[in-house]
Amino acid sequence: MTTPFDRLIAIMNDLREKCPWDQKQTYESLRQLTIEETYELADAITEGNSSALKEELGDLLLHIVFYAKIASEKSQFDINDVIRGICEKLIARHPHIYSDVKVENEEDVKRNWEKLKMKEGKKSVLSGV
16 A cells, blocks of 8 residues: 555656656755745744644645655655654654663753754754754
8 A cells, every 4th residue: 555655656757758847946946935835834833823834834845855856866865764764763853762861850951952062063053943
């Protein structure tokens, strides 16, 4: 049985193969569209509109799959690499769950998260934004 995610991947493969517009897209051409979709997601959250939230999350998921497809075509990485990467990052940034770090509250978690990000070479949590 095919999962909805597998179906999305199959559709993206079809679009990149058969649709002239989708075939021409690049990281750069999608960038502004991704920013627009992110703002639309923020608006849906602000409005408390769960139907719009679901739709905008789908649009962002499409963009993630689209970027990964382009990367796969360039032999850079694929969607599974993206998923593996975020899994490893989440485990590394939650040592209070997956290791022996002790925390008392959410502030301890936040402080630890920021320390871990700084160790990764980020000047601040918002660096690059």
